[in-house]
Amino acid sequence: MKNYLFTSESVTEGHPDKLCDSISDCILDACLEQDENSRVAVETFAAKDTITIAGQITTNAKINVEEIARNRIKEIGYDNDKTDMDYRTCKIEGNIVKQSSDIAMGVDIGGAGDQGMMFGYASNETAEYMPFAIMMAHKLAKKLTEVRKNGEIPYLRPDGKTQVTVEYENDKPKRIDTILISTQHLEESSLEKMKKDIREKVIDRVIEEKYIDDKTKYFVNPTGRFVIGGPLGDTGLTGRKIIVDTYGGYSRHGGGAFSGKDGTKVDRSATYMARHIAKNIVANGFAEKCEIQLAYGIGMQKPISIYVETFGTNTIPEEKIVQKIQEKFDLTPSGMIDYLDLKKPFFHKTTNYGHFGKMDLPWEKIIKID
Numbered sequence: 001m002k003n004y005l006f007t008s009e010s011v012t013e014g015h016p017d018k019l020c021d022s023i024s025d026c027i028l029d030a031c032l033e034q035d036e037n038s039r040v041a042v043e044t045f046a047a048k049d050t051i052t053i054a055g056q057i058t059t060n061a062k063i064n065v066e067e068i069a070r071n072r073i074k075e076i077g078y079d080n081d082k083t084d085m086d087y088r089t090c091k092i093e094g095n096i097v098k099q100s101s102d103i104a105m106g107v108d109i110g111g112a113g114d115q116g117m118m119f120g121y122a123s124n125e126t127a128e129y130m131p132f133a134i135m136m137a138h139k140l141a142k143k144l145t146e147v148r149k150n151g152e153i154p155y156l157r158p159d160g161k162t163q164v165t166v167e168y169e170n171d172k173p174k175r176i177d178t179i180l181i182s183t184q185h186l187e188e189s190s191l192e193k194m195k196k197d198i199r200e201k202v203i204d205r206v207i208e209e210k211y212i213d214d215k216t217k218y219f220v221n222p223t224g225r226f227v228i229g230g231p232l233g234d235t236g237l238t239g240r241k242i243i244v245d246t247y248g249g250y251s252r253h254g255g256g257a258f259s260g261k262d263g264t265k266v267d268r269s270a271t272y273m274a275r276h277i278a279k280n281i282v283a284n285g286f287a288e289k290c291e292i293q294l295a296y297g298i299g300m301q302k303p304i305s306i307y308v309e310t311f312g313t314n315t316i317p318e319e320k321i322v323q324k325i326q327e328k329f330d331l332t333p334s335g336m337i338d339y340l341d342l343k344k345p346f347f348h349k350t351t352n353y354g355h356f357g358k359m360d361l362p363w364e365k366i367i368k369i370d
Helices: 017-035 065-076 101-107 134-151 191-206 266-283 320-328 333-341
Strands: 004-011 039-047 050-058 091-097 116-123 156-169 172-185 216-220 289-296 305-309
Touching: 004 134, 017 039, 017 050, 017 065, 050 065, 065 091, 116 266, 134 156, 134 172, 134 191, 134 216, 191 216, 266 289, 266 333, 305 320
Parallel strands: 050 091, 172 216
Antiparallel strands: 004 156, 039 050, 116 289, 156 172, 289 305
16 A cells, blocks of 8 residues: 555547557458458558558458548548648558468468557556546547537647546545646637636536546646647557557556457457456456556467466455456457447447446447356
8 A cells, every 4th residue: 555646648539640540440340341351550650641551451451541531531630731731632542462371371260460468457446447647538538529619618729648647545536636638720829718618617527526636737738829739730540559558657557559459359359358347356356456468479370378467456366356257358469359239330439538448339348257
């Protein structure tokens, strides 16, 4: 039991890296809509006025990659090449080939599409079984986008970040120490009005009063100006926000990114499965906190290892938890794909505001583990 400060960040859907994640996942969904057995590994790169899409796709689907990209850029709200990007005039470049036959040889027999280790985590400190800091950062980022799109704060632009520092007492969230929000805006907007609007229409609507006190610090656009944003202000790349995507740094991460990859890539499917198992270990009362590692070899069906860490909060021995996992779950790539329904085109729902803690996703379901 200890006291400490812990910080996590999130980003809006207009952040350059998230723009790229979103385009990659929309391409994946478009393939799965027509061919559920599509093999997709797509990366997107955004810089200035150019979107570059590259990777490997093996599918019977007929898709228009440029149209998918432009529609997603439009939905996010990028329509000004002077400050960020214009969906109508930006350049779209493509370099897509079929999946390597060497990789396909292992995947065709039900093996993993790559080697690696994947982590899942859960704790009982929030209703979503997620760390408190990252959930608050996600909710602030999502609200920031909502008030921009519904016109409540009409001078905001798509790019933005949030950051929340939480004070823990005896390993439990006690209060919020610091809230930091950086958001792109129109040049003529007033910083003082922005601070007032974001406090009233974003922060106060998201953060419960019990976590705020007179010592809580607030920062909005600390440099005083954030007009140039999106790919014009910073390059974007698929898979560069993996800590935002998972647990905000509160748990370990295997290193693999998610967006643009179909379920045969265990970077994605096994990470989702590990989260599902960890959440249900906690929900079933076997521990208050649970971290799980799964490891795979390319072309191999079963995991090489299963590791469980409950940080001293377990109510049964950890080796018993491992035994329950082995008895309850099929951890082969095909087993995880079937169990989590990963051939369905819903991956665009995962892209923004975290891949975990969203109750409508298959890996977030709570089940009974006997």
